[in-house]
Amino acid sequence: MQTRNKVFDDISQLMTNAMGVAQGAKDEAETAMKSWMDRWLADRDFVTREEFDAVRAMAQKAREENEALKARLDALEAKK
Known part of the structure; x- marks a missing residue:
């Protein structure tokens, strides 16, 4: 039974890490898109x-x- 809990704990930790990586990628993509939009708007002389x-x-x-x-x-x- 102890082995099974270790497997579930490992899978849980893996999923938690994967969600953290996904959130980081999302934040990075949002930052890059915002920077690109800011540069694009600045170049248009609005x-x-x-x-x-x-x-x-x-x-x-x-x-x-x-x-x-x-x-x-x-x-x-x-x-x-």
């Missing part, structure tokens, strides 16, 4: 959310100013 929002706000302000100037110009042309 803008940050803050930069995008700032440019959008500038464009909105320019649109509003253009509409105000157009209304003013239309009013001046109507007086003639």
Whole structure:
């Protein structure tokens, strides 16, 4: 009976080690993929959310100013 328990203990230890190796491989693969994605995104010159929002706000302000100037110009042309 003692031999049988030793075999089960050995198999259990082997499976535990295999799961540890699998978890390590998974973590390493995730780290490698994240690094690759970070490099890929950095090479694409994407803008940050803050930069995008700032440019959008500038464009909105320019649109509003253009509409105000157009209304003013239309009013001046109507007086003639």
